Amino acid sequence: MNHESEWRLAKGKQVAALYAKNPKLRALVVAGSVGRGWADEWSDIELDLFWNEPPTDDDRKSAIEGVNGTIAYYFPLEGDEWSDAYFVDGLKFEISSFLVSTLEQYIADVIERCDDTVEKHLRLAALQNSIVLHGDELIQQWRAKISNYPDALAEKIIRDNVDFGGWNSVEFAFARGDLLMAFDLMTKVQKQVMMVLLALNRMYMGHPRGKWLRHVADGMQYKPPRLAERMMYALREGSEQSAREMHGVIEETFALVEQYFPQIDLTDIKRDVRFRRARISA
Incomplete structure (x- = not known):
């Protein structure tokens, strides 16, 4: 992992700890270039969150408020994803939230039914190439399933x-x-x-x-x-x-x-x- 990834990961861990306090949150990973160790000076931090039940505005905004983040965008559920982004000391955080059941459906669709939908493959690639900060057991179960590429x-x-x-x-x-x-x-x-x-x-x-x-x-x-x-x-x-x-x-x-x-x-x-x-x- 390069230097630009290391210090961004440290920042990501601080924010992830705030989300992880919520009992609704099942798992959280650092995805994108930071999760792969490829970040550079232009990179943001991508956090993928997996919830047991739909997150409320309070669930999503509590971490933003906890780090005094400045919201860049904040969207309600669109398709299968809740997405938002905010800046903390100039560094951009991009948050993608999904239900656990959604990811499990994606995995079944791709592995069992050979679904080649782009969004589903993007999510599986992120699961494989990310750093787990919460819910390691679940992420490892998912990774084991998607390692069997048909x-x-x-x-x-x-x-x-x-x-x-x-x-x-x-x-x-x-x-x-x-x-x-x-x-x-x-x-x-x-x-x-x-x-x-x-x-x-x-x-x-x-x-x-x-x-x-x-x-x-x-x-x-x-x-x-x-x-x-x-x-x-x-x-x-x-x-x-x-x-x-x-x-x-x-x-x-x-x-x-x-x-x-x-x-x-x-x-x-x-x-x-x-x-x-x-x-x-x-």
């Missing part, structure tokens, strides 16, 4: 993401200077590649926009060589050459899928990705 779920996610439609237009988009189109296709396909590789590695998606690329890639066993370096190069360089480098990542991803999921037929998908429009002029 093969059928991996196959479903790969099938849903491995068709990199539009990739065959990236090189000519850079060549003609259509940068908005080129980068739109580049980022779309990079996110799909990461989804395929996450599934191959039985890893839950930790962020919907591809945050922590280097760290996540480092944690993968099955991946193209120098994955993060090559993907970052493709974004920073933004050229036909960098698109060809990213194409190499795609081809190597195809090879991994064929090695570990030979039942997935990539023939048509590879043909489409490899197609290049000819330059024609009179």
Whole structure:
């Protein structure tokens, strides 16, 4: 854990102790970059709270008042989550509250029914990559259940993401200077590649926009060589050459899928990705 994570964690423990006094609270973890030990000077502190029954305003605001926090936002129940955020001495705390029964339903949906809903996978990734500050027994039970990543779920996610439609237009988009189109296709396909590789590695998606690329890639066993370096190069360089480098990542991803999921037929998908429009002029 780096220094920026360590001192933020210490602050998080102080706030967590106030929430933990409430008998309705079953468990609490530090999630996000602090929970993973990856924080930097821009990082906030994310606390995920799991309640036995719906928290009241008093339940949620008592800790804020206890640290003289300045509320940035405060939302009622939206979907399955109560969310709020506040500042303490300039440091932002983001709080996500869920019922214990909600998380148990998420776990059953993903593990038993191969549900690939993004929000559910985000929550499971946070459970796996967090620091427990309250309710360790429950969190460890949940972690044991979600460690059994189903093969059928991996196959479903790969099938849903491995068709990199539009990739065959990236090189000519850079060549003609259509940068908005080129980068739109580049980022779309990079996110799909990461989804395929996450599934191959039985890893839950930790962020919907591809945050922590280097760290996540480092944690993968099955991946193209120098994955993060090559993907970052493709974004920073933004050229036909960098698109060809990213194409190499795609081809190597195809090879991994064929090695570990030979039942997935990539023939048509590879043909489409490899197609290049000819330059024609009179």
